[in-house]
Amino acid sequence: MAYVKTEDNLGRQVKPLVGNESEDGTGTWHALVCDSSGYLKTKLQFVTDDVLFKLGTDSDIVLLNRSTILATNTSLENVLIGTPVTPALAANSLIISNVTENGDVLIAANDGGTSYAGIFLDGSEGETHIRAKGAIRLMASSDVDDYLSITTVSNVVTLTATGSSFNFVGAAEFDAITLGGTLTATGQIISALAGFTLGAGGYFTSIADNSYIQIYGGGGTAGCGAYVTLTGKSFGAPGQFDVYTPNAAGNADINRLSITSGATAVLTLSAVTVTGLNITSGQVLKVAGVQVVGARVIDERCDDVVDSTYGAEEAGVLDALRDAMITHGLIAAA
Numbered sequence: 001m002a003y004v005k006t007e008d009n010l011g012r013q014v015k016p017l018v019g020n021e022s023e024d025g026t027g028t029w030h031a032l033v034c035d036s037s038g039y040l041k042t043k044l045q046f047v048t049d050d051v052l053f054k055l056g057t058d059s060d061i062v063l064l065n066r067s068t069i070l071a072t073n074t075s076l077e078n079v080l081i082g083t084p085v086t087p088a089l090a091a092n093s094l095i096i097s098n099v100t101e102n103g104d105v106l107i108a109a110n111d112g113g114t115s116y117a118g119i120f121l122d123g124s125e126g127e128t129h130i131r132a133k134g135a136i137r138l139m140a141s142s143d144v145d146d147y148l149s150i151t152t153v154s155n156v157v158t159l160t161a162t163g164s165s166f167n168f169v170g171a172a173e174f175d176a177i178t179l180g181g182t183l184t185a186t187g188q189i190i191s192a193l194a195g196f197t198l199g200a201g202g203y204f205t206s207i208a209d210n211s212y213i214q215i216y217g218g219g220g221t222a223g224c225g226a227y228v229t230l231t232g233k234s235f236g237a238p239g240q241f242d243v244y245t246p247n248a249a250g251n252a253d254i255n256r257l258s259i260t261s262g263a264t265a266v267l268t269l270s271a272v273t274v275t276g277l278n279i280t281s282g283q284v285l286k287v288a289g290v291q292v293v294g295a296r297v298i299d300e301r302c303d304d305v306v307d308s309t310y311g312a313e314e315a316g317v318l319d320a321l322r323d324a325m326i327t328h329g330l331i332a333a334a
Contacts, residue, residue, distance in 0.1 A: 060100040210234040223251040291329035
């Protein structure tokens with residue numbers, strides 16, 4: 001059992017150190033006691049302001065209650081070494097520092113008999129690791145039901161917003177993103193895409209039937225390049241497909257092609273020169289609902305020689321031309 005003596009092994013009187021429970025000395029006095037291995041047993045009630053509490057033979061770890069403010073990136077003797085990269089601190093702030101070069105700091109907990117790292121400061125790499133056996137939960141409010149959790153399963157990291165939605169503000173770069181649901185841009189622009197691929201059954205859609213989609217080949221300003229507009233069924237021009245290209249000056253757009261909806265869609269062209277038009281077999285070209293071009297008419301009378309004397313050959317050729325024009329619909333008797 002540990003005890004306190006008032007004389008040493010030579011019989012000389014010694015005065016043991018004692019401490020009082022009260023600062024004014026009115027409390028109970030206690031002698032300092034060692035354990036069976038000779039180590040001092042004590043309980044610290046407090047360490048005063050700006051006094052370093054050191055751990056380790058070489059004082060590798062220090063704890064400090066800084067009583068006054070400390071500016072950004074300011075060194076502090078035996079606490080913040082060299083030219084620190086540290087934030088500004090308010091008065092009466094706690095500093096925990098590993099002052100040994102390349103030394104690490106680890107905060108761990110015992111879960112079921114196994115210790116797991118929670119926060120790991122890697123001194124040699126200058127990295128901060130937040131780790132967990134299960135999920136890492138980030139809470140930014142007093143509502144414990146609202147948090148962002150980070151989990152890793154089979155080398156796939158998943159961010160999950162619980163109790164509320166996840167809003168990402170600012171710029172970020174992602175090598176790859178796999179969506180498990182809907183990506184909502186809430187009126188924002190997703191720009192500078194190098195490309196995208198739609199999977200089987202993939203599609204674009206506007207937010208509602210009374211809205212529309214526009215796809216630009218340029219920057220989205222007048223005359224910037226060709227673009228197409230697709231409207232919803234409840235839009236001003238319902239269910240319509242329009243193609244626009246710039247004018248000659250490149251400062252305005254012209255609606256070159258429009259296809260309306262309805263029982264019979266109407267195609268409208270504006271300032272368009274059509275080249276290489278090919279009407280497939282069995283189809284005809286109509287003007288105002290009347291055929292004007294159909295399949296080629298073959299008539300052997302067209303081979304007859306026409307000269308300056310009107311005769312049977314000339315009459316046959318003229319009759320063949322009239323029959324062909326009537327067949328195409330270009331002329332009619334009534």
